[in-house]
Amino acid sequence: MADTRTIVVLIDMDGTLFDFDIKILEAVQRYDSSVNKDNMWTKINENPELKKIKNQTEFANGFFYTLPLIPGAKEAINRMIERGWKVYICSSPSVTSDDCHSSKNRIMKDIFGEELARRLILTKDKTMVRGDVLIDDRSKITGQYEPIWGHICFKNGYERTEETNAVDVLKGWSDDFIGKIEKIVHPNDHNYQE
Numbered sequence: 490m491a492d493t494r495t496i497v498v499l500i501d502m503d504g505t506l507f508d509f510d511i512k513i514l515e516a517v518q519r520y521d522s523s524v525n526k527d528n529m530w531t532k533i534n535e536n537p538e539l540k541k542i543k544n545q546t547e548f549a550n551g552f553f554y555t556l557p558l559i560p561g562a563k564e565a566i567n568r569m570i571e572r573g574w575k576v577y578i579c580s581s582p583s584v585t586s587d588d589c590h591s592s593k594n595r596i597m598k599d600i601f602g603e604e605l606a607r608r609l610i611l612t613k614d615k616t617m618v619r620g621d622v623l624i625d626d627r628s629k630i631t632g633q634y635e636p637i638w639g640h641i642c643f644k645n646g647y648e649r650t651e652e653t654n655a656v657d658v659l660k661g662w663s664d665d666f667i668g669k670i671e672k673i674v675h676p677n678d679h680n681y682q683e
């Protein structure tokens with residue numbers, strides 16, 4: 490018999506819904522024009538001056554409210570909701586930034602509306618959160634518990650050196666996110682309906 494329970498999808502914010510890296514890239518490029526999408530995190534990690542610029546940018550008031558949407562992110566969330574799936578936004582807040590929490594609340598409300606903003610979960614440890622799938626650009630997600638969700642690693646086009654141990658990989662929001670989520674939730678059913 491088909492499993493008809495509601496699918497719960499957790500979606501990360503920075504690097505998955507919103508383009509965090511572009512703002513960091515723009516800031517460090519002003520100091521070093523050789524920095525690009527493919528080498529930015531290696532260069533930032535190797536150069537204390539670039540790291541300082543990255544931190545100053547990220548921790549400036551209002552930073553998280555200025556991030557542009559990643560193409561297709563809004564449409565993707567709408568498609569999930571249309572399918573009757575429960576979408577929650579699951580983000581790790583920066584405590585060094587004085588207004589990270591409020592900026593994240595504000596941008597969710599302004600871009601996605603109050604209903605989704607109410608589903609914003611801010612936590613350092615995403616393994617504490619329940620759900621079927623977590624879509625997140627981090628390569629590896631660990632914490633207090635063995636996660637009950639399947640991790641889909643979101644590739645956003647910026648350098649990531651760490652190998653991922655995710656169940657699947659999503660190459661942007663134009664990739665088949667519906668099929669990949671269905672495959673995790675219903676691994677034995679191969680007749681997915683778009």
Ligand SMILES: [Mg+2]
Pocket residue numbers: 501502503504505625626627
């Ligand atoms: Mg992220």
